[in-house]
Amino acid sequence: MKSYLLACIIPILLAASASTPEYSIQAIRYASSPNVPVSELVIGAPKDEKIEITMVIWLIRGGGHTILFDSGFHRDTFIKDFPVTDYLRPDEAVRLAAVKPEEVTDIVISRAHWDHLGGIDLFPKANVWIQKEEYRYYTMDAWQPGGQHGGIEPEDAKQLVQLNTEGRLRLVDGDDVEIFPGIRAYTGARHTYASQYLRVEGNPNFVLASDNCYLYRNLSFHMASATFSDADHPANIAAQSRMIELAGSADRVVPGHDALQFQKFPTHGRIAQIK
Numbered sequence: 001m002k003s004y005l006l007a008c009i010i011p012i013l014l015a016a017s018a019s020t021p022e023y024s025i026q027a028i029r030y031a032s033s034p035n036v037p038v039s040e041l042v043i044g045a046p047k048d049e050k051i052e053i054t055m056v057i058w059l060i061r062g063g064g065h066t067i068l069f070d071s072g073f074h075r076d077t078f079i080k081d082f083p084v085t086d087y088l089r090p091d092e093a094v095r096l097a098a099v100k101p102e103e104v105t106d107i108v109i110s111r112a113h114w115d116h117l118g119g120i121d122l123f124p125k126a127n128v129w130i131q132k133e134e135y136r137y138y139t140m141d142a143w144q145p146g147g148q149h150g151g152i153e154p155e156d157a158k159q160l161v162q163l164n165t166e167g168r169l170r171l172v173d174g175d176d177v178e179i180f181p182g183i184r185a186y187t188g189a190r191h192t193y194a195s196q197y198l199r200v201e202g203n204p205n206f207v208l209a210s211d212n213c214y215l216y217r218n219l220s221f222h223m224a225s226a227t228f229s230d231a232d233h234p235a236n237i238a239a240q241s242r243m244i245e246l247a248g249s250a251d252r253v254v255p256g257h258d259a260l261q262f263q264k265f266p267t268h269g270r271i272a273q274i275k
């Protein structure tokens with residue numbers, strides 16, 4: 001009888017512990033960048049049109065986790081070539097949402113580019129999640145003859161290896177992988193070698209696209225974001241359609257660098273309350 005009861009109760013307990021918390025999602029703007037040619041973000045857009053883009057970290061809280069999606073940057077290597085305004089270091093930006101840097105439990109990295117990966121060393125206790133192929137490529141093949149490492153900061157690649165030796169690196173292996181209860185990572189087109197985006201399940205679902213979709217315009221005009229190679233453009237457009245499906249509405253796909261997310265959702269200062 002006892003074992004029968006246990007057999008009944010254990011699955012119920014397991015189901016309860018794995019249930020999806022109702023996560024909150026905030027977009028935190030840590031900088032802006034003026035005069036970016038739209039044609040670099042939306043393939044096929046007019047060459048002479050320029051816009052101000054936002055540099056964003058997304059904060060997801062729930063189920064005992066304080067998760068950042070992307071980590072911004074703080075090294076000045078790229079600032080010369082890519083001028084930013086209104087810059088606030090990512091750990092200071094996160095404090096505006098009443099989160100201390102050491103309270104961040106996890107950072108999910110969409111891609112290894114400097115403006116997404118470069119802040120991982122500002123959060124001393126966080127585990128860092130990255131696609132396994134992205135890690136492998138940018139700590140190895142990218143620096144070999146024929147490799148591509150444009151936009152990758154060598155110090156960031158070293159930091160990834162360092163985190164791995166400390167047991168703080170979590171490798172996500174491929175598409176449609178649940179990494180926290182109700183938060184799944186997806187791959188699609190190769191924005192970098194193996195970039196990923198997230199769906200946060202809840203009432204309702206949201207997709208955080210990062211640079212797999214730069215602007216709302218990519219979604220509404222079905223135009224590709226810049227990708228690892230031109231051959232990946234059709235895959236990027238397909239990935240954007242899939243994002244809309246996964247979110248249940250184009251309104252709930254949050255693009256990576258679009259300032260409109262700070263108008264579309266209730267915003268105070270640098271923080272938009274997406275959910």
Ligand SMILES: [Zn+2]
Nearest residue numbers: 115116211256
């Ligand atoms: Zn970016």
